[in-house]
Amino acid sequence: MRSSREEFKEASITSPSPLKGERTSEQFDDVPLASYDDLRIDHITIAVPDSFIQSPPASLRKHFTIVPGNQSPTRSLAIYFRDGTYLNFEGRPALKHPEYVGWALTTAAGTRNDHQAMRNRLPGSYQVPVREILVSPGGTEVQWEALRPFYSSENLLPYWVHDSGPRSQRVRVNDAGITQHACGALGMETIKFCVKNEDEEQTRKRFAAVIGVEDEEWVAATPYPDNAALARTTISVRGIDEEYMQRDLMVEVILKAPENRVRVFGRLIGKSVAKGLVLF
Template sequence: MPSQQVYIDHLLLQFSQEQFEALPQWISGNFTVIDGGVHTGGLSRNKLIIFRDGTYLELYNWIIKPEDWRERLPGDFALTTLDSITAEASQERIANALASIPGDGGVGVTYSPPREGGRKNAEGFDVRWKIVKPGYTKADATPGDEFYPRGRTDAPFFCHDITPRTRRVTYDMTSVTQHPSGATGIELIEVLVPKGALSRYTDIYASIVGATPEESDGAVEFRLSAPGVHGFSGYIRVRDAQTVEDEQFLREKGIGISSLELRSETGQPISFSIAEFLQ
C-alpha cells in the first residue's frame, strides 16, 4: 500500500444560532473559544477551540441556512497533509487506493477533486484552503438507508491549506491554546459502523490513511500524528455496533464519528460530548 503521512486536522460540530451566541457552560467553562470569522459567501461562520498539537474543534453555525445545507458540508471530521503534499496529489492517492485492493470494501466511497474554500478571520485576514471531499455511490456492500439519517458520513474529508496553516489554526499562540480543562489535543476519534461491517470499513480507512491499523478490543485503531507535534499523537478507532445504545446511535446519527476524547495535561482523557452537534 502506498505510504503517505496523514494528520488529524479538526472536527466540525454544528451549533444553532442560540447555542453559537451563548455557548453551553460546559464548553465556555472548559475551553478557550475564539472567533474564527465568516466563510466566503457569508452563509456561515465559526468559532474555534484550538489545541497546542495543531488540531482544533470547529463550532459551525449557519447565518443563512440554504436548502441544500447538508450537501454543502464536507463531513464531520477532517484529516490533512502538510505543505509538501498538495490537495490534488492527496485526492489522486486516496481515489487510487479506494479503487485498488483493499479498496473501499465494496461500500462505494471515492474522493472528488479539490474545491477551494475560505473565510475572513477576526483580524480581517483572508484564510484559504482546498477541501477534498468524499463522494459516494450505491454499491453491493453499501449499508441500508436506515444507517444514513443525516446523509452519508462514512468517511472524513481532507482540508489542505493554501495560506499558511498557522493563519487558519493559530496553535502557535499560547493565549488561545491554554484551556481551563487542561486539554492539549485530540486523543481519539471513534467511528461507529453497523454490526458485521468492521472489515469493510477497515479497508476504507486503511486506503484513506495509507496505513495498516492495530487491532484493539474488537476494534481497529489507526495511529496518526497532529500537525503541531512530532510522532504519533492520536487515534482513529473504527468499531462496529455491539450494544443497544450503539444501534440507537446509528439510527439517530448514522455511520460515522460517535465519540471524541481529548488529551489533557493530567494524562487523563477528556470526553467531549458530540452527539447533539451532529445534525
C-alpha cells in the same frame, strides 16, 4: 470525460471555485498517495444550532476557551488545542440539536496530485478539489485546497485540507492564550469510529483505500509532532452490537489532558455538545 467545471456543478458546492489546470483522472492512475507517515489530524466539525453560536453552553464556556471560527465570526466557533488540532462548530439555522459532521486530515506536504489519486481509489466518493479563501480579521487573504467526500448518513470518510501558505494563518493556535483551557485539554488523544458489527470489515476496507491502513487502530501525527507529548492521535474502528448503536455511526473523542480532569469535562461535553460525538 467530463470537464472539472461540469463535475463541480454536480457536486453542488456553491462558494469555492474548482482548482484550475486539473489533469484528467487517467493521468493520475499511477500517482501514489502521500505516505501514511505524512498523515496529520486537522480537525473535527460539529454542526450546531445558530443559538449555540450566539451563546455556547455555560458548561462548555466554563472549561474551554472558545473563539470565532474561520468560516464566519458570526456563524462558526472553534476550540483550538496545543497539539494543533481543533474542534470546529458550524451554525446551521435548521438544526435543533448539535450533530457530528465529519473529520479532516492533512499531510506534511500535500499536493493536488494526492487529491486526484484519492478520488481514483474511491470512485464516486470524493468531490472535485476546490480552493477556499477567507480574509483574516487582520486583512490577510488565507487560501487552502480542500477535498470533500459526498456526505452520506455515515459521514465516515475524512476530508482533506492542504494549506497554500503557513497553516498558522488558517489555524490560529499560535495566538496568545487561544489554546489555554481551564479543563487542561491539550489535544486529541483518540478518535474512535463506532459502527455496527456487520459494517466493521467494510469500514476498515474503505479506510484502507483512503489512508492505506486496514488495522483495527492506527496512529496519526498531530500538526505539531515536534512535541513528543502531543505528537500522536490514535484512530480506531470498532464494531458494536446494533442494540447499542444510537445511529449508523458514533464517534468518540478522548482529549489529552491531566488524568484527573479527563472525566470531569468529558461528562459535561458529552451532554452539552453533540449527539453522536462523545468526549470523555
